Amino acid sequence: MRILEGEKVTKHFGGLAAVNNVDFAIDQGEVVGLIGPNGAGKTTLFNLISGSLPTTAGEIRYKGKKITGLKPHQICKKGVARTFQSAKLFAGMTVFENALAASLFGTKRAISVPDAEREAKELLEFVELSTVGAMLAKDLPIAHRKRLEVARALATKPDLLMSDEVMAGLNPAELAHAMELITKTRNKGITVFMIEHVMKAIMNICDRIIVLHHGNKIAEGTPEEIATSRTVVEVYLGE
Amino acid sequence: MDLFRIISKKPIFFGLSFLIIILLATLPLYIPPYPVISLTSIIMYIVITVSWAIFSGPTRYISLASAAFFGVGVYISAVLGQALLLPIVIVIGGLVSFILALCIGLLTLRLRGMYFIIFTFGISELIRNFLLWWETKMMGTVGRWVVAVDHVVVYYVMLAIFVFALLTAYLVKRSRFGLALQSIGEQEEAATHIGINATVVKTIAFAMSAFFMGAAGAIMATRWTYIDPKIAFNPLFSFMPVLMAIFGGTGQLYGPVFGAALFAYFEEILITKFPYYYMLLFGSIMIVVILFLPHGMVGLVQKWRKGGMRRQNANP
Numbered sequence: 415m416r417i418l419e420g421e422k423v424t425k426h427f428g429g430l431a432a433v434n435n436v437d438f439a440i441d442q443g444e445v446v447g448l449i450g451p452n453g454a455g456k457t458t459l460f461n462l463i464s465g466s467l468p469t470t471a472g473e474i475r476y477k478g479k480k481i482t483g484l485k486p487h488q489i490c491k492k493g494v495a496r497t498f499q500s501a502k503l504f505a506g507m508t509v510f511e512n513a514l515a516a517s518l519f520g521t522k523r524a525i526s527v528p529d530a531e532r533e534a535k536e537l538l539e540f541v542e543l544s545t546v547g548a549m550l551a552k553d554l555p556i557a558h559r560k561r562l563e564v565a566r567a568l569a570t571k572p573d574l575l576m577s578d579e580v581m582a583g584l585n586p587a588e589l590a591h592a593m594e595l596i597t598k599t600r601n602k603g604i605t606v607f608m609i610e611h612v613m614k615a616i617m618n619i620c621d622r623i624i625v626l627h628h629g630n631k632i633a634e635g636t637p638e639e640i641a642t643s644r645t646v647v648e649v650y651l652g653e
Numbered sequence: 654m655d656l657f658r659i660i661s662k663k664p665i666f667f668g669l670s671f672l673i674i675i676l677l678a679t680l681p682l683y684i685p686p687y688p689v690i691s692l693t694s695i696i697m698y699i700v701i702t703v704s705w706a707i708f709s710g711p712t713r714y715i716s717l718a719s720a721a722f723f724g725v726g727v728y729i730s731a732v733l734g735q736a737l738l739l740p741i742v743i744v745i746g747g748l749v750s751f752i753l754a755l756c757i758g759l760l761t762l763r764l765r766g767m768y769f770i771i772f773t774f775g776i777s778e779l780i781r782n783f784l785l786w787w788e789t790k791m792m793g794t795v796g797r798w799v800v801a802v803d804h805v806v807v808y809y810v811m812l813a814i815f816v817f818a819l820l821t822a823y824l825v826k827r828s829r830f831g832l833a834l835q836s837i838g839e840q841e842e843a844a845t846h847i848g849i850n851a852t853v854v855k856t857i858a859f860a861m862s863a864f865f866m867g868a869a870g871a872i873m874a875t876r877w878t879y880i881d882p883k884i885a886f887n888p889l890f891s892f893m894p895v896l897m898a899i900f901g902g903t904g905q906l907y908g909p910v911f912g913a914a915l916f917a918y919f920e921e922i923l924i925t926k927f928p929y930y931y932m933l934l935f936g937s938i939m940i941v942v943i944l945f946l947p948h949g950m951v952g953l954v955q956k957w958r959k960g961g962m963r964r965q966n967a968n969p
Contacts, residue, residue, distance in 0.1 A: 464846060466842065466846070485845070485850070486842075486845040486846050487845050487846075487848050487849055487850045487851070490845075490846055490847060490848040491848050495846070495847075496846055498842075498843065502840045502842060502843040503839075503840065503843070504835070504836050504839035504840050504843065504844075505839055505840070506835075506839055507835060507836070507839055511832070511835075514832070515832050515833070515836045515844075515847060515849075516847040516848075518829050518832065518833075519829075519833060519836075519847055519848040519849045520847050520848040521848070527829065566843075566847060567847075569847070570847050570848055
């Protein structure tokens with residue numbers, strides 16, 4: 415079943431087409447990678463899907479229903495969660511409060527405070543941050559911040575998680591951990607759409623990969639197909 | 654949705670506040686009239702500062718529209734004071750400010766940072782100048798008389814507004830609504846992406862804070878007995894709460910209370926005896942606080958309690 419699809423999605427910033435006529439489709443349960451050089455329009459596409467930015471043209475559908483034109487909080491409540499490239503945590507709040515806020519407000523149905531607290535605790539355990547729950551988010555090291563971004567997004571109980579470079583800037587051990595976290599997320603039944611530059615991770619985890627370049631979709635396929643694609647190698651991966 | 658459900662409680666804080674309020678409530682029984690009048694002004698400043706902090710504390714949107722909401726209350730009191738009973742006038746004063754804040758909020762809360770600050774200041778000035786123009790051109794007389802009310806009644810009404818404002822601030826802070834406001838203040842974009850309708854939450858909080866300012870204005874007018882746009886919409890009512898709250902620290906509920914109480918007390922003492930030194934002293938202290946105590950006096954107290962002034966984080 416299609417969980418997310420985009421039709422001729424376009425975003426212009428003045429004269430620049432940051433995202434240009436991009437069609438895409440993601441099936442339920444998939445892990446789909448979104449790659450491309452810097453400035454290719456990957457994060458812009460995420461911003462269009464999550465409602466941070468209005469589209470110039472085209473339509474995005476989630477579970478068959480149009481979500482273009484909705485506000486970020488409405489899209490979140492429908493079940494689409496995202497993380498931010500430059501971790502946008504609630505820096506002055508504790509790690510636990512970061513997750514709690516997402517549990518409290520992220521779902522369409524109201525949730526009681528004790529239930530939200532229980533959920534937030536479970537999610538911190540899921541991302542292995544329960545020992546630092548009382549710390550302020552701003553005091554966390556980078557790897558923990560990225561994990562808290564994921565925990566906060568998951569606390570909104572999404573069916574689709576859009577993760578934006580959660581593996582950037584991690585050391586090999588942290589990277590392995592982050593990859594395991596994405597796999598665990600998928601095993602929960604959550605569809606994952608991920609922007610990543612770490613090729614090892616992308617090639618290992620993703621079922622399918624979409625490649626953007628200058629706002630255009632230039633390739634799409636399995637990791638093997640992408641790794642051997644002439645165009646992708648030329649514009650992005652390099653010889 | 655039970656938006657205002659309390660998340661946690663602090664019994665000691667509650668008990669102490671209760672004691673202080675009992676003390677304040679019985680004060681007019683054994684002190685002469687003049688201190689009661691001074692105390693009314695002090696409590697007025699606390700009300701404005703605490704209600705300012707309901708919205709601006711967690712969201713970090715610095716509003717300079719306090720004078721607008723206060724002044725609207727003052728004018729409601731002047732216009733309706735003769736026709737209606739005092740409690741009704743005060744509630745209407747609060748409600749009109751509430752509605753005005755809803756409108757201003759929906760218009761301006763898309764703005765952030767400096768633009769929001771300037772816009773809110775502009776709104777206050779616009780209302781003040783519009784009223785001045787209206788009175789000069791349309792009515793031919795500037796200013797109005799307000800029905801006077803006994804100073805002890807004024808005191809008790811102001812105290813009641815204070816208690817309500819404090820209780821509201823407390824409930825907001827301890828509720829999920831407060832957590833939403835705090836999330837918005839920390840990272841607004843992320844807050845909207847975890848399902849918080851930032852526009853609605855901000856506007857409601859802004860209007861709640863305006864309610865108490867309007868109510869305080871409505872009762873204060875009865876003590877002044879004569880008002881005009883310059884008195885009612887004095888820009889100082891916009892600036893003082895910001896400075897008082899920053900001085901006290903907005904991290905805790907008692908910060909704005911403490912900051913406002915101390916400064917309003919200084920004002921009462923100094924402005925009559927050394928009017929020039931008051932602003933001088935005020936300015937100097939503000940510079941010191943902003944430079945060295947970003948979390949206000951409350952932040953200083955908390956730091957000491959946590960053990961010394963040493964730095965806690967190498968990478969802030």
